[in-house]
Amino acid sequence: MKNHDRFLEMLARRRELSDSEEHLLRQHLTECEQCWRLAESFQDQAAVIKSLPALASPSSLRPRVLAAARQVPPHHRQWQRRPALLLAPLAVACLIAVLMIAQRHHSPNGTALSRVPHASSVPPGPAVKSQPPARSVGKSGRPIFKPHGSSRNHVKTSVQAGASTLAQVLRATPTNVLRQPIDTALGSVADVRSRPDLPYQGAAGKASRGNAGHLRTTPTKASATPVSSPAPQPTSAAVIRAGPPQTALKPVPPVRITTPTPQPTPAAGPPRGTPVPSPKP
């Protein structure tokens, strides 16, 4: 039946059938009497409709159209009517250029932000993707933070990790509990600053600004100056690195923050993921 419908459709549009379709239809018409009758009827129908005398269009149509056409205002392109439209793309281009220049000037170290590769564009190293930054325990039992490299990516990654840890801590800790260690830590730093007999390393400020990747907070024997009281509390950057505040608030032996030491480039240095050996005391 479906096949029959197909031939019915072909009969309806017989004028535009291709040769192969016409051949197929003729074959079917020799076999099917019903379709043969329909074919005759449809052919007659098409001829009848086509032969209908077309009515003459009213004589008023052409003058009406021409009169209306003459009243249409002259065609101008849009920019000819409104020249200000030409200035719009120019203004947008200037704005973009100004924004790009401003961004370049405000980027850190005076370089374009686009030069700093995004953390996601860093090739997936085993240490960066799958493992947390390597931690080892120093002689005093305090965990030592060891960044995998000195490249800016690692600094960025560690800063991001620290920020997320801080956010977790802030979320988990009640406000009154949180305030206390921070105040204590700030107070202890102020105490250390105020005492001239104690060596104060200004690099701690750098650590809090996010250059922790260049720093090593390993206790050394040469710098192990005994500080009796008060015990220096970890700064906020140290809290970030050390993890939860309980760990960070433990009294730790005095540490000496050394100045940033140049790290070998990732190409020349050890591969990522390999633990950096702690410097010999």
Place this chain on the structure above:
Amino acid sequence: MQRSEHEAVLRQGGTGQACDPVLAESLEVRPLPDTESQIENELVRLMSEHERPIYNFLLNLLRDADVALDCAQDTFLRAYENLRKGRPVKTQWLYKVARNRAMDEFRHRKRVQPELETLEQIPVHQGTERSVAVRSILESLSAVDREVLYLFDVAGFKTDEIGAMLGIRGSAVRQRLSRARERFRLLYGTDR
């Protein structure tokens, strides 16, 4: 087709005729008019060629002589605007515009006078008894059936072209045509 492409085709074919006659026929290649007088001449030429079939198509669709006249006028005004913008006007485009204008009129009628039948406004058909009978059968069909029968049998378009005009697939047009023929056959058979 943009003006540059159009002119490229013209250059290829010489004086208004592309190399390939089939292509020339399909594109209806003609030099695009530039000045206002040329545009007006082109409009007059278009009207002398398509005025009657377009008017009959609209009349067949709308069954109202006055409304068909208005729609035909709007159609040719649209063609005039197109010519002024430097775009060529094809036959298929003219039918499409006319049909869209008729559809607008249908919507307007439905909104304003839903049950008004304007059969009395159809001009009296002059012709043989047979042609009068055929016209009355066509008028008793739905607008969709009339439209597809007229475009295929009278205007001579192919089903794919009608599909492009109506915004439907060629297969849907073929189905519509088949059903319209069947309905017409039933009425014509009993009427004869």
